[in-house]
């Protein structure tokens with residue numbers, strides 16, 4: 001009995017462990033979110049089977065569904081299958097611990113199969129700064145692809161180095177992602193204080 005209690009205590013401690021930034025780096029599996037909100041129209045669902053899950057780290061990923069706009073021919077309905085406004089639809093939240101305040105560049109590993117499932121917004125603590133809007137993927141169709149690019153009026157495929165969160169105080173924070181295009185799939189994400197960071201380096205996998 002005592003062993004069982006000790007084991008239970010260990011499990012509880014482990015599952016309650018908050019992802020913690022170390023040496024300017026934090027990596028979190030997308031499927032390990034703490035909660036989601038504003039899910040009336042679209043919601044994030046966890047997948048741990050199928051071809052996309054096989055290539056996902058941790059064997060799982062999340063996708064914002066349903067996906068009613070899969071090609072440019074499908075009608076764009078704002079507030080339903082698309083929203084350029086961050087924080088208003090399908091917000092998924094991750095509680096984290098940040099030791100070193102500062103600017104953190106955000107990278108996401110995404111799987112896109114078309115042109116209408118390749119954008120997402122990122123924010124922090126309920127705040128949605130301009131530097132977290134319109135993360136965009138063009139390259140790497142039908143494959144898990146790390147990127148950190150912001151779609152702009154001039155560059156629809158996104159500009160590197162423009163996606164970041166400024167964290168002014170150490171301690172507990174909540175990193176949030178919200179839908180831009182339905183059907184978007186997310187495997188994992190990274191915060192890095194290094195502007196030259198690339199998640200493709202073996203140490204980050």
Ligand SMILES: [Ca+2]
Nearest residue numbers: 069116182183
């Ligand atoms: Ca879509």
Ligand SMILES: [Ca+2]
Nearest residue numbers: 117183184185
């Ligand atoms: Ca999809």
Ligand SMILES: [Ca+2]
Nearest residue numbers: 057058060187
């Ligand atoms: Ca994953």
